[in-house]
Amino acid sequence: MKAIYIEAFAGISGNMLLGALIDAGVPVDYLAAEMEKLHLGAYDLINERVNKCGIAANYFNVVLPEELQHDVMIGQHEHTHAEHAHAGHHHHHENGDAGHAHEDNHHGHTHVHEHGNCPHQHEHTHEQQIAVAVPQMYHHHEHRNLQAIAQIINASDLSVQIKERALLVFTALAQAEAKVHGKTIEEVHFHEVGAIDTIIDIAGCVLALEYLGIEKVFVSNIHTGSGFVKCAHGLMPVPAPATAELLQGLRHSHGSIAKELTTPTGAALMQVLATSCDDIPSGFSGTKIAYGAGTWELEIPNVLRVNIGEWEAGCGSGDLLVAECNIDDMSGEVYPYVQEKLLQAGALDCWLTPIIMKKGRPAQTLSVLLTPDNLDKLTELLLTETTSLGVRYYAVHRHINYRKFTTVTLPEGEVRIKYAQMGEKIVNIAPEFEDCKALALKGGRSLKTIMQAATAAAEAQLEQ
Known part of the structure; x- marks a missing residue:
């Protein structure tokens, strides 16, 4: 990013x-x-x-x-x-x-x-x-x-x-x-x-x-x-x-x-x-x-x-933490706000999972992927911005592919491209969605067409 x-x-x-x-x-x-x-x-x-x-x-x-x-x-x-x-x-x-x-x-x-x-x-x-x-x-x-x-x-x-x-x-x-x-x-x-x-x-x-x-x-x-x-x-x-x-x-x-x-x-x-x-x-x-x-x-x-x-968050391999809490009494309008604040505060990722709690109550698990040095800050944010009374956390391991970035030029403008690489092999090419969205909103071509054109331009760039 x-x-x-x-x-x-x-x-x-x-x-x-x-x-x-x-x-x-x-x-x-x-x-x-x-x-x-x-x-x-x-x-x-x-x-x-x-x-x-x-x-x-x-x-x-x-x-x-x-x-x-x-x-x-x-x-x-x-x-x-x-x-x-x-x-x-x-x-x-x-x-x-x-x-x-x-x-x-x-x-x-x-x-x-x-x-x-x-x-x-x-x-x-x-x-x-x-x-x-x-x-x-x-x-x-x-x-x-x-x-x-x-x-x-x-x-x-x-x-x-x-x-x-x-x-x-x-x-x-x-x-x-x-x-x-x-x-x-x-x-x-x-x-x-x-x-x-x-x-x-x-x-x-x-x-x-x-x-x-x-x-x-x-x-x-x-x-x-x-x-x-x-x-x-x-x-x-x-x-x-x-x-x-x-x-x-x-x-x-x-x-x-x-x-x-x-x-x-x-x-x-x-x-x-x-x-x-x-x-x-x-x-x-x-x-x-x-x-x-x-x-x-x-x-x-x-x-x-x-x-x-x-x-790129967490480049390479390493130990991270997942902090999470179960919430059954908070308005759904609050979750996007809390997730945005978590990401701004250094969370590597955050997500919601629908669950059923005791007595059949529907609820959400709010999970946050983070580095150990950011645990206190993000835990405090979870406890102050949500209705949860506690947060649990546990260690996780992950391996991520090496990522690199480039930019391609389309008739409508520039699009950032992210490559995922495993060893010497390119295993994924992803155009930046927000860039493609901005170009599509200018009119002329659909969003999916812009994304396809950006991917094709990136592939052609690799072959040069």
Whole structure:
């Protein structure tokens, strides 16, 4: 399957990840057109090539009317978030160098303002900013809670799958903020400005992953930075409390940089979409490397490195586990959701088997194939996302054929092909179903005809 391995040696944020995915081949025009389906109002997108310690990278950011006017006035002068607070407006640059969220308590509600570089200074040059004439300073006082943001996303014209995945990330973000501030999710309010660019970062990353056909996301140990940052409520430790909450279950460390490098949005994206690993995953074969830039000039390259390639779970022979539970009291609507979460969390496979339990009750056995090091994580997921009161597991052995991948070109477009090989003999040729489906939906030929043509092209390629 097509996968990415993210190296977060300089932290991670939403816009760093999106910048890297654009560098990997996602057209900015495509993202801009999809973002218009959210009906968020006026904003501009920055997308440019920058250099970080000799590495060429892609820098992406969202600029709102308030920020455009403010940056035009400031030019190359530096400013701090303390000055922003005094000015009475919110300025958001989530550039992968910091991610502190603070709260303003009004009438029992927590207003989350996620600052990209709090309290550090950031520099803006005219090359980095879009030259836009704004007639007046805009001040946004509207705040939105998770329900309001969900309404925006659900009312958009984006696909159902994109909406669902974006909302999972936003929900994780809101849950972390609520826990940190001792509030309910309903009481956590995102400032209008912060909400808009965070929606774009989150929805943009989900869209970009879909565009690239990424089925599996891995992330390395995440460097958070270290020390303390001074914000509205005093000194806060690095990582910021919400970020620390979101990093639970993911490998992370402070590293040697005394700055705040990982943002809540970056951590939320990894918490929902990625599987944590110490090194390049076994079975991963890279084909391309892309870089997304942050703002800081550090002693190390301030970039997020993304390796794009193919991943085959459990390459070769080896011992695995099957974890399973019998369930007779859960809605059938929940099973696909749980299976998707299991696969996103690193399950090698999962399946349902109809069974009859005691007293003749119909039920389902939910089975999960997994590596031993992922047992605790997937067991916890089974016990929290299903109605089961327990999980049993046992060792299994398997042998799999060697797999290799290629791409064939049909008149309608490209199709990925998977070969299964036993020794020197090719024993199976399988065109990627989703690729064939996409070409068939364009019209012209049926799905089965596309699949047959792709298989024939693959066989001809082998004979060359």
